[in-house]
Amino acid sequence: LDRRNVAELEIAWVHQLSVLDRAETTPLVVDGVMFITESPSTVIAVDAETGRPYWRYEHQLPEEIIICCGRNNRGVAVQGDTVIMSTLDAHLVALDAKTGSVRWETEVQEATAGYSKTGAPLVVGDKVFTGIAGGEYGIRGLIDAYNINTGELEWRFNTTPGPDHPDNRTWSGDSWRTGGAATWMTGSYDPDLNLIYWGTGNPGPDYDGSVREGDNLYSDSVVALDADTGELKWYFQFTPHDIHDWDSTQIPILADTTF
Structure with missing residues (x-):
């Protein structure tokens, strides 16, 4: 990709997020799979070449959480076959990269005390x-x-x-x-x-x-x-x-x- 061919670029596929909210995520591609986060605490795995979805994990949030400054999720981390995500209620969640199933979940701090997590x-x-x-x-x-x-x-x-x-x-x-x-x-x-x-x-x-x-x-x-x-x-x-x-x-x- 350079200035000689940039004008020839065309859209290959589009993935429409399912919520009307902020989209501050940075997609991460590992071995042909793109991991996208969606507000407030959702991860979607799609085929990076076609956009075809593989799985979706939506973290369930408690009703009583106190959130400042936006219901954001800025991305995940991947190590081997494990995806790590932060959640808006201040938890860390480890997912199986191939299936989206939960491997473990840890509370970092109490969301009811004003704590939250938005960064990757x-x-x-x-x-x-x-x-x-x-x-x-x-x-x-x-x-x-x-x-x-x-x-x-x-x-x-x-x-x-x-x-x-x-x-x-x-x-x-x-x-x-x-x-x-x-x-x-x-x-x-x-x-x-x-x-x-x-x-x-x-x-x-x-x-x-x-x-x-x-x-x-x-x-x-x-x-x-x-x-x-x-x-x-x-x-x-x-x-x-x-x-x-x-x-x-x-x-x-x-x-x-x-x-």
Whole structure:
């Protein structure tokens, strides 16, 4: 495909989504199968060449969930014959890539407390890395690692440090407990350094900083974590004590370059 033949492109097939809602998904193609997510928590597997559907999995959501900022699902991760998806009620679900049947399901946090999940998971080896959404609802941000075979939690890094960490001093009183710093986008992985990089969202409440005096680490930041242990290796905060809702809204891009 180049500028000489781009004008000759024609539509090969169209898959019509079944819901009238946001479509913020990035399709993923593995071995000729395209995996598409649909709002709020559905995965569809289709033939990438013809668009013919193979299977559809629709996660059932509870009625009492509290959702901020859109009923989105931004995609899945695939490792071997396993598809990993996030759900709007803050669960992780592992599916059989050939049939769509559920292998395991894990609750990451309680949806009734304002937590949700919209970003695609990140899979490295036998670990599934995932963040959390809901930063406008008094949550405490996190990055988790789960075992891809069992769904068991291997480690958790909270993006608002507790009293046992020196950076807790950047939060006044107990504001760290509901300080936000959500991790609603997907992270990146560097295999040479064995580090994952994750962007974080605004502190909460987002427009009233009077109840959370200080720099509010690690909101509005990029954090680099050891993929095996979750240990913080470094961070960079873009906006200390944000009162403008200036999240990190993009996946960190890694590149080898010379300055």
